[in-house]
Amino acid sequence: MPMSREQLAQEIIDAGRFLYGRGWSPATSSNYSTRLAADQALLTVSGKHKGQLGTDDVLATDLDGNSLEAGKKPSAETLLHTQLYRWNGGVGAVLHTHSVNATVLSRLTAGDRLVLEDYELQKAFSGVSSHEGQVIVPIFDNDQDIARLAAQVQPWLDAHPDCVGYLIRGHGLYTWGPRMSDALRQVEAFEFLFECELKVRAILNR
Numbered sequence: 685m686p687m688s689r690e691q692l693a694q695e696i697i698d699a700g701r702f703l704y705g706r707g708w709s710p711a712t713s714s715n716y717s718t719r720l721a722a723d724q725a726l727l728t729v730s731g732k733h734k735g736q737l738g739t740d741d742v743l744a745t746d747l748d749g750n751s752l753e754a755g756k757k758p759s760a761e762t763l764l765h766t767q768l769y770r771w772n773g774g775v776g777a778v779l780h781t782h783s784v785n786a787t788v789l790s791r792l793t794a795g796d797r798l799v800l801e802d803y804e805l806q807k808a809f810s811g812v813s814s815h816e817g818q819v820i821v822p823i824f825d826n827d828q829d830i831a832r833l834a835a836q837v838q839p840w841l842d843a844h845p846d847c848v849g850y851l852i853r854g855h856g857l858y859t860w861g862p863r864m865s866d867a868l869r870q871v872e873a874f875e876f877l878f879e880c881e882l883k884v885r886a887i888l889n890r
């Protein structure tokens with residue numbers, strides 16, 4: 685049975701409490717969404733403390749990022765969510781976080797991608813069944829013009845249908861999944877792997 689708007693809103697509220705509690709969504713940063721219908725998303729409004737969301741702090745949008753609820757300010761990064769729902773009909777939840785490790789690692793990594801390899805925890809990502817492959821995480825330069833940033837992301841998504849997430853340099857992570865629980869698992873996996881990468885690099889001095 686499909687989940688009601690109230691249930692989906694509660695999933696977003698619970699995700700915010702968890703992600704804020706882990707330190708991955710500080711100071712009103714981050715935005716979260718679920719698919720509300722084939723052609724609609726339910727997204728966090730802009731500027732709210734993500735550890736203290738209430739049922740009024742979400743709004744419905746169409747998949748072009750237009751608000752369907754007057755009087756509420758959509759997340760500044762709405763287009764980065766809706767493009768994922770349009771890209772893949774199997775995406776049911778999208779999470780954007782702002783952890784220290786994602787921010788630092790994306791700044792330390794030269795070039796346009798982070799390559800994760802030889803980590804058992806790669807298997808937490810959708811479609812990955814062994815540590816032996818590579819999980820490639822593209823890194824896009826930050827841009828306050830979100831339509832322009834979304835236009836940078838789209839060709840990567842189109843060329844990589846198995847993409848599980850991306851970084852925005854000095855900004856944060858986007859990841860997604862069929863359900864909120866999948867997206868949350870992937871945030872945790874990314875955070876574990878980002879921390880491993882930073883520790884390995886510090887020890888190897890590279």
Ligand SMILES: CSC[C@@H](O)[C@@H](O)C(=O)COP(=O)(O)O
Pocket residue numbers: 711712713714715728729730731732758759760761780782
């Ligand atoms: C508090 S700075 C972070 C924001 O600029 C933005 O990147 C962000 O993640 C939250 O924006 P929001 O409009 O609340 O969805």
Ligand SMILES: [Zn+2]
Pocket residue numbers: 713714715761780782855856
């Ligand atoms: Zn952000």
